[in-house]
Amino acid sequence: MLNSSSTRDTIAAIATAPGQGGIGIVRMSGPASRDILHTLFEAGGDAFSFVPRLMHHGWIRDAAGERLDEVLAVWMPGPGTATGEDTGEIHCHGGPAILAAVLEATLAAGARMAGPGEFTYRAFMNGKYDLTQAEAIAEMIAAPSRQGLRLARAKLEGVMGTRVAALRDLVDEMRARMTLSIDFVEDDVDDFDAAGFRQLLSRLQDDLRALLAGYGRARLWREGALAVLAGRVNVGKSSLLNALLGRNRAIVSDIPGTTRDFIEEALDLDGLPLRLVDTAGLREGEDAVEEEGVRLSRQLTGDADILLLVLAAGQPVSSDERELLFRNPEKTLIVVNKIDTAGEKREKALTAHGLPSALPPVAVSAKTGEGLEELAARLRAFTLAQTGGSDGTGDLAPNVRQSALLKSALEEAESLRGDFDAHMPHDLLAVRLDALAATLDEVSGHAAPDDILSRIFSRFCIGK
Secondary structure (H helix, E strand, O other), rough: OOHHHHHHHOEEEOOOOOOOOEEEEEEEEOOOHHHHHHEEEEOOOOOOOOOOOOOEEEEEEEEEEEEEEEEEEEEOOOOOOOOOOOOOEEOOOHHHHHHHHHHHHHHOOEEEOOOOOOOHHHHHHHOOOOHHHHHHHHHHOOOHHHHHHOOOOOHHHOOOHHHHHHHHHHHHHHHHHHHHHHHHHHHHHOOOOOOHHHHHHHHHHHHHHHHHHHHHHHHHHHEEEEEEEEOOOOOOHHHHHHHHHOOOOOOOOOOOOOOHHHHOOOHHHEEEEEEEEEEEOOOOOOOOOHHHHHHHHHHHHHHEEEEEEEOOOOOOOHHHHHHHHHHOOHEEEEEEEOOOOOOOOOOHHHHOOOOOOOOOEEOOOOOOOOOOHHHHHHHHHHHHHHHOOOOOOOOOOOOOHHHHHHHHHHHHHHHHHHHHHHOHHHHHHHHHHHHHHHHHHHHHHHOHHHHHHHHHOOOOOOOO
């Protein structure tokens, strides 16, 4: 578990991604960084000394003095570093064996292995970032799209922290007014501005709602929309999944019930991430495994952001398909597949089923590829419509943790308004304001419990 006392150590880790590469980096942070570099680095002169922030060319040796690799090394004194501490980096060749040997040498020279997220944790503890910025680093690394990257970058630049600080200032203003009225109650002085207090509270509620709305709009850019292929057996759902992906991911067979579990794959629709899921066909399962697959399929259709109801051209619509459509009309896109085998014109295939949906049906052939570009364009437009037309560039999107806390703050503010309108004593209203302040402080990390911090930073990769 991460804790503030451990920041007196010097930590080390491989900072680049696993696998082979032209360059790999071993990073250190802590008071012994410079001494460890001096111990391991060979620059060809006894009087060598590291010039801060200057790359030095030389060799890295292990504990026995054997040369490991030709490298570039740099030392950066704190507090003007990413972690706020003295920092050292060794830029070596990016082979796994080389990186492991260099890391082992730093550990033998006095560093200890860093835990997940410990470099960012030290930056947070040293005031380089608030918690929203620290979380944004992990969100940038995991961003599935350019727009998702923009959303994370806004938080890294401190926009979220600034907005939360402004909310906190509103609460402090209300606390000051409330405290003043409590302090002077015995003097029979009633200068409390109820209208002004109510106005501040309304501003707080509006700003909290705006942040939470940003979470809803930007979720699809950050996480990817869940698009579920549903329909009865043998309508070509798996073939359609393979065609959209451009590769064979799902097994395709004429045998009914081939797909017995769901298959999820990522799809990029011109920068918009999509989580495309193929499900088991709608029918009564012939065994326990298939029954479970059908049950999961029905659950996924309920969770979907977009439901792709796949029908087969020339076949009547089943009761299961009708029930599925009428249960989710606002998020359903009808896809009429197998138009190459139905012996019908495209227009007839589209109108034969006569089913209502949020958008006109689209006719495709997973076998020949006809209509796939139109389907992809329709999917993208349908998903964008669910973001309110937002392209992800102007939104400030709290993550799940932040949005849960902001929702709690909004509920507390609404309860405060109810108590205020009911003329509850001011000292009781002050308790609600204290709870509001504590919740907002937890968003930015100023009052986050140690176990919460450990849980957040443990999700980071080692070396970050």
